Amino acid sequence: MASLDSFACRRHLDVGDTRYNYFSLPDAASQLGDIARLPHSLKILLENLLRWEDGKSVTAEDIRALAGWIAERSVEREIQYRPARVLMQDFTGVPAVVDLAAMRDAVARAGGDARRINPISPVDLVIDHSVMVDHFGTPDAFAANVEIEMQRNGERYAFLRWGQQAFDNFRVVPPGTGICHQVNLEYLARTVWSSLRDGEHWAYPDTLVGTDSHTTMINGLGVLGWGVGGIEAEAAMLGQPVSMLIPEVVGMRLTGRLREGITATDLVLRVTQMLRSHGVVGKFVEFYGDGLAELPLADRATIANMAPEYGATCGFFPVDAITLDYLRLSGRPAQTVELVEAYCKAQGLWREDGQEPLFSASLELDLGSVEASLAGPKRPQDRVLLGEVRQAFEHFVGLQLKPTGKEEGRLESEGGGGVAVGNADQVRGVEYCQDGQTWRLEDGAVVIAAITSCTNTSNPSVMMAAGLVAQKALEKGLQRKPWVKSSLAPGSKVVTEYLEAAGLADSLDRLGFDLVGYGCTTCIGNSGPLPAAIEKAVQSADLTVASVLSGNRNFEGRVHPLVKTNWLASPPLVVAYALAGTVRIDLTRDPLGHGSDGQPVYLRDLWPSQQEVAAAVAKVDSEMFRRQYADVFRGDQTWRDIQIPQSQVYDWQADSTYIRNPPFFDEIAGxxxxxxxxRNARILALLGDSVTTDHISPAGNIKLGSPAADYLQRHGVEPQDFNSYGSRRGNHEVMMRGTFANIRIRNEMLDGEEGGLTRHVPSGEKMAIYDAAMRYQNEGTPLLIFAGKEYGTGSSRDWAAKGTRLLGVKAVIAESFERIHRSNLVGMGVLPLQFTGGETRRGIGLTGDEVIAISGLEGVELRPGMPLFLEILRPDGSQSRHELLCRIDTLNEVEYFKAGGILHYVLRQLISG
Structure with missing residues (x-):
């Protein structure tokens, strides 16, 4: 809390029987100038600076700079932001707790008190990323998947249970409860936070950082939060401020209302396309306009959730009466709701009709113009109208077929191969047998249909719509196609309860959408294996098949290694595509199938009206939330029975393949x-545009024959027990072998061949990137990565930076970086550098055979944004020199980089202090 109050704005607010202290924005404005039209998101940052002013990390000049944003709509100033709390999920949480345990080890080795390594800010970790869809389509699928989950992850879960008792301010929501963002929305978040300090109550905005990109979902509830890397989150929980530049804020005015039959998913895909096209990377987006009055809280949360997909730091919705309605519906205490209303109105954080904040730039969307859409086949920003999905798929696989005129019904391929000339009714396919029946699987077949992910399963309207489509389909006599692996994985148990209350759960079950787990499942790549006959058929004919999921990520290689096209859709459309069984269909015109009466059944025959959806949504009540969250941290008996040591320093097991003491802090005493x-660096990989953190550090399948698989097998792990890269993030040996090991990554040193391979220079041998990196390390050769635009887009995955460092990469040179990954690279002591003047890796003719130097670092004071130089020596003896921009962006990052990384900086301070 602030030790200074330069603007004399400390006040109190009485709510019920409690008096809360707070720092008043309107009173500070008497000295700072009119801030009424400052975006709400920046008002929250301004309050944060007022509350933490200490003359060192936060100064009066910082506060004036932020208040002065309103004049220029952009201020080049670094500020230190302290969120109220930290949110984690288990994939990113396990390595964070591993790092904390390793830091305790380091402090103990240095003769200090290990308990000094302890979260200062409250931390909630929700176990939601580990359940896989091994079983589906049966009533016992949920129980079977949970049993397997506990068997696979017992060691990880025991480690988290240890952390729960060893660290203060650290709570764990056990597996089988829900997805972290939905649990945050429905239970953890308060919109206005309060705490007791020195006997006094304080009120301030609920703010957080999370170790998952989709932390932004909570912006729909008026809570300012965004995803950071686990490295940065660990520093935040240990008391370090989040160093950031005062952001630009792009306003998006919403007007009108959604038309009949249009869902929140359709809306968010349109918003994502518009904002991605506009360019909002590194910026805040704030929604305003009278159209907000037409958006339920769940729709706002859906839009906020996908801020990473449209590229923004966050997508913020201000607090209004709809916020209060949701807080009441979700069972928040009356005192919390009263405090939110009183505080936000006192602070000017309440949305008023007709309010027009000032923004860096603005866009406008008439909600009435939104059309039914999907996104695919491999990026969430690639919106495709429902009626154009078939064409988009065929374009992707080179099937753009047209009549040749040679023979009626005869087609030929345009656009770069894919399928040979053939009959329109006989696209490439293969017959397979399953359960005694023979079926034909073709290109475009939907082999995965998953209602999954926090983005949509948090929204009762689209979930009820899915149930209604299923109900009507059964009434018509339709069933899902036999090759479709269907699943339902809600983000909380509340969803199951309200589907049952509306009488829709049974219909989803009868179509094969039985409950498979409460977690991310397919959206994170935990789709599980396809039935053996399907996998064999896909591989035998090299078919291009599809998944349709109600998620937010459809990057290459993420959902399933054999599924090359992946489509994001609303839950009711997921059901529809399961019925159709193919994406080679125009659902606006073609029948989904034929009913029991032999008549064609169209999507319009099944689609529920707004009145039907509203009637189902009315079944949702507060008691459902209160029941499901009454004892949320307790877990089931299996969780409670996990045995853990009662120790402050973790007892590392030498034979563990899940939890290992990482080498990051081995030399910390020096x-x-x-x-x-x-100097004398080599290129490890030349990569293209939009290389995601999925490409750099995959979360899903561990491929047999890969360096990670070889390591696990040498340690006695059978292939069926490999689990996933995400679940192995507590073991640096697995993760460094998995770095750049995505099956779809393309290294231009090998003419774009797919897979985590490179060419060792000068020997010319082709080998796995990990193997080449180890050979280079033995030779004492530093390494570089070159890439195109948007390097590191996607999930806030700390292992994409940790693995890069452990492979010996000193710098990554790209045309542009995604915000979180750039920060993570700095946080691990890897230098992010950016081409300038329009230069690119291709423009300067890199092949991977060059010897490279990065100069300009020695003999000068390292500073943000300084120019550095790329010096290239080619095999023919020619040389060239190119200027680069150092993407260490803040003074704090300079200190972190000089210390070898952000955790090294914190740990050195603790040891020396």
Whole structure:
């Protein structure tokens, strides 16, 4: 809390029987100038600075700079932001707790008190990323998947249970409860936070950072939060501020209302396309306009959730009466709701009709113009109208077929191969047998249909719509196609309860959408295996098949290694595509199938009216939330029976393949390495545009024959027990072998061949990237990565930076970086550098055979945004020199980089202090 109050704005607010202290924005404005039209999101940052002013990390000049944003709509100033709390999920949470345990080890080795390593800010970790869809389509699928989950992850879960008792301010929501963002929305968040300090109650905005990109979902509830890397989150929980530049804020005015039959999913895909096209990377987006009055809270949360997909730091919705209605519906205490209303109105954080904040730039969307859409086949921003999905699929696989005129019904391929000339009714396919019947599987077949992910399963309207489509389909006599692996994985148990209350759960079950777990499942890549006959058929004919999921991520190789096209859709459309069984269909015109009466059944015959959806949504009540969250941290008996040591320092097991003591802090007692130029470096990989953190550090399948698989097998792990990369993030040996191991990554050093391969230079041998990196390390050769635009887009995956460092990469040179990954690279002591003047890796003719130097680091004071130089020596002896932009963006990041990384910086301070 602030030790200074330069603007004399400390006040109190009485709510019920409680008096709350707070820092008043309107009173601060008497000295700062009119801030009434400052975006709500920046008002929250301004309050944060007022509350934490200490003359060092936060100064009066910082506060004036933020208040002065309103004049220029952009301020180049670094500020130190302290969120109220931290949210984690288990994939990113396990390595964070591993790091904390390793830091305790380091402090103990240095003779200090290990308990000094302890979260200062409250931390909630929700176990939601580990359940896989091994079983589906049966009433016992949920129980079977949970049993397997506990068997696979017992060691990880025991480690988290240890952390729960070893660390203060650290709570764990056990597996089988829900997805972290939905649990946050429905239970953890308060919109206005309060705490007791020195006997006094304080009120302030609920703010957080999370170790998952979709932390932004909570912006729909008026809570300012966004995803950071686990590295940055660990520093935040240990008391370090989040260093950031005052952001630009793009306003998006919403007007009108959605038309009949249009869902929140359709809306968010349109918003994503518009904002991605506009360019909002590194910026805040704030929604305003009278159309907000037409958006239920769940729709706002859906839009906020996909801020990473449209590229923004966050997508913020201000607090209004709809916020209060949701807080009441979800069972929040009356005192919390009263405090939210009183505080937000007192602070000017309440949305008023006709309010027009000032923004860096603005866009406008008439909700009435939104059309039914999907996104695919491999990026969430690639919106495709429902009636154009077939064409988009065929274009992707080179099937753009047209009549040749040679023979009626005869088609030929345009657009780069895919399927040979053939009959329109006989696209490429293969017959397979299952359960005694023979079926034909073709290109475009939907082999996965998953109602999954926090984005949509948090929204009762689209979930009820899915149930209604299923109910009407059964009434018509339709069933899902036999090759479709269907699943339902809600983000909380509340969803199951309200589907049952509306009488729709049974219909989903009868179509094969039985409950498979409460977690991310397919959206994170935990789709599980396809039935053996399906996998064999896909592989035998090299078919291009599809998944349709109600998620937010459809990057290459993420959902399933054999599924090359992946489509994001609303839950009711997921059901529809399961009925159709193919994406080679126009659902606006073609029948889904034929009913029991032999008549064609169209999507319009099944689609529920707004009145039907509203009637079902009315079944949702507060008691459902209160029941399901009454004892949310307790877990089931299996969780409670996990045996854990009662120790403050973790007892590392030498034979563990899940939890290992990482090498990051081995040399922490010595002086940090001197920042120096990089000399005689080699290129480990030349990568293209939109390389995601999924490409850099995959979360899903561990491929047999890969370096990670070889390591596990050498340690006695059978292939069926490999689990996933995400579940192995507590083991650096697995994760460094998995770095750049995505089956769809393309290294231009090998002419774009797919897979985590490279060419060792100068030997010319082709090998796995990990194997080449180890050979280079043995040779004492530093390494570089070159890439195109948007390097590191996607999930806030700390292992994409940790693995890069452990492979010996000193710098990544790209045309542009995704915000979180750039920060993570700095946080791990890897230098992010950006081409300038329009230069690219291709423009300067890189092949991977060059010897590279990075100069300009020695003999000068490292500073944000300084120019550095790329010096290239080619095999023919020619040389060239190119200027690069150092993407260490803030003064704090300079200190972190000089210390070898952000955790090294914190740990050195604790040891020396």
């Amino acid at each position: 002086q940090p390495p001197r920042v120096s130029d990089v």
